[in-house]
Amino acid sequence: MVSSPVATGSGNSEQWVNPLKDPHDKRLPRIAGPSGMVIFGVTGDLARKKLLPAIYDLANRGLLPAGFALVGFGRRDWSKQDFEDYVHEAVLAGARTDIREHVFKRLAEGMHFVSGNFDDDQAFDTLAETLASLDASRGTAGNWAFYLSVPPDFFDDVVNQLDRSGMAHATQHSWRRVIIEKPFGHDQESARKLNVAVNRVFPEDSVFRIDHYLGKETVQNILALRFANQLFDPLWNANFVDHVQITMAEDIGLGGRAGYYDGIGAARDVIQNHLLQLLALVAMEEPITYTPQELRAEKIKVLRATAPVYPLAKTTARGQYTAGWQGSQAVVGLREEEGFDPESNTETFAACTLNINSRRWAGVPFYLRSGKRLGRRVTEIAIVFKQAPHLTFAESTTAAQGPNALVIRVQPDEGVLMRFGSKVPGSTMEVRDVNMDFSYSEAFTEQSPEAYERLILDALLDENSLFPTNEEVELSWAILDPILEYWASRGRPDDYPAGTWGPESADKMMARSGRTWRRP
CATH class of the missing domain: 3.40.50.720 (NAD(P)-binding Rossmann-like Domain)
Structure with a gap:
């Protein structure tokens, strides 16, 4: 005889599972x-x-x-x-x-x-x-x-x-x-007022702030990659990591969103929420357990320790796209987009340098960038490692080799890539970069659910680990506010042609420390 499903759980949340199986088995389908x-x-x-x-x-x-x-x-x-x-x-x-x-x-x-x-x-x-x-x-x-x-x-x-x-x-x-x-306010003060207004009616544990990036399978895989494998954890620190790049690039322009986007810009639209949440997941310590409370506590520790690197004139960059080519199609510039104020100083490209003041990450810069009308649509996290302290090979044999890197591709080609040096076949010694590539679509037959599927179901199940708290939101604004205030005093952003990877100022920002942006 097959038993009927029963409700299990604590408090007011319910999860429907087969009573013949372990109710704590996370592999079971979760049914609202x-x-x-x-x-x-x-x-x-x-x-x-x-x-x-x-x-x-x-x-x-x-x-x-x-x-x-x-x-x-x-x-x-x-x-x-x-x-x-x-x-x-x-x-x-x-x-x-x-x-x-x-x-x-x-x-x-x-x-x-x-x-x-x-x-x-x-x-x-x-x-x-x-x-x-x-x-x-x-x-x-x-x-x-x-x-x-x-x-x-x-x-x-x-x-x-x-x-x-x-x-x-x-x-x-x-x-x-x-x-x-989102957006959860436009600065820390407005976010705090918004939180007060919502929490006056709904207690914080009944508030679910949607950041759809946290519902993506590859974002959740960051925790599995880091903490289910011994391979990476010993290297995940300032002793071995040179820097981290977090990129969200779009190849589209404003389209019909000019009215919404003007006055918001790339930093408020993407960096304050999506990219700082990715930074927190990459940099956080392993939680004691994987309960929502423990996961959030570790993310909050990271955000509290994160701050912009000064002077902002050299460690940040912003831009507006101008007319150019997106693939084989000619596209107009931002100031020609219908509904957009041609005198607006709103940026469509934003980049900044952040430091995390902790023992694990001291001295490791985190470079965040986001933009529209860039070279291609891609979101990725690149952990770039330091060069080997001593190479026995002649410099000429490793000229084509760059630093090792672990790249987590969030979208669109979800997966993980490892870049390392390998000998080129032949009678001479030459080392060149090669890629070891894991792809979700090739490794698993099941199609990943959309982010909103996961997040809506989690809200119905009272599973809130993927939803930022009011404290996370306010801490994120505290990180970004000084940069936004500085930009507000600097007039119009730099120009960059559509289809490129941003303004020259972004490349100069990296070049000052001897680094370069990845070109996905």
Whole structure:
């Protein structure tokens, strides 16, 4: 006889597992317990392109409960059928897994739409009535996640309405959680005010701040690479590492995001969140256990020890792309992009040098860069090692050899590359760089889930290790704020042609210490 699944876990979170197996076995599929989700801003690009396909993919993989409910909130005057049709179109366009109509039909049974504005008390009262009705009809047990896919300016309005209407208040046997998207403020002060506003209604352990990079398989693999292998840990320190480069390069321009991007820029958009989180994972000490609390504690230690290297005139760089060639296509410059202020000083390329003041990393510079209209789309972490202290080979035989490097490719070709010297076949002694390449797509037959699949499921399961805390957010801004203040006093950023790897000032920044950027 096959046993029915049972709920296990502590507190208000539930995880459905086979009782015949070890409930602590992390290899088991994690299935969310009774729950539902409300998406504010459900008609926006993020919801249409990422969130709705991810929810369908979770349902298609059997990771959502049969009674899962999905409620959209927006200004459009939609019926339930209108909302179902909208979700269906989004799923057809963006789902990762195969479309199975019977799966979508079952998911659609729990879909509802509530029309209203964020200052509309009646709309939120209607939303509260809808959730109560779904608790009774779908068995969601009062467990609701509220996804704020809206600009930060509206966070305060939404959480206050959730508080006023009682929807933010969990009972002893249910939970209420809020999921918020970046940007988490535009500096440390605004981030602190935002955290105060959210935490006034939702306790910190019920707040899930989405950084979608932390949901990527290759980012999570950083911990496995470092701490599941004895091979790397002895070398992972200032005795052997010369420097670390963390790059997020995009080959696209602003497209239709000019209005959003102006005044934000590459540093606020990417470095403050994605790249500093990658830095923390690369540099952190091994946690005592892999609980969310221990993982976060180690990341916080790193961020507290991290600071810009001065003088900023020599250790930072920024730029704006001009007209050029992206592959074989001629593209316009930033100031010609529709909707962008041609007098704006907002940067599309940002680079900075950071030091981590700890015994492990003392003296090892961390170079972070991000930009649009660069040579290709790639995100990677390169740990570049020091040259061997003594070479018995003649200098001419190793002229083609560079420093050893371990490169973690986050996207798009997910994997890990090791670069080391090898003898060139032949009768003479010549050493040249070669690559040992691990690729996710070649090593594993299973396709990696999208980041939003993992993060939405984690929020429903109360697994918060991949979500930055308010302290992490504020510490990240404390690192970046001095750089942003310095740039604000320097006028317009340097130019760089589209399709290149950034302004000359970025190359000079590296050259001052005898180093060069990688060209992925």
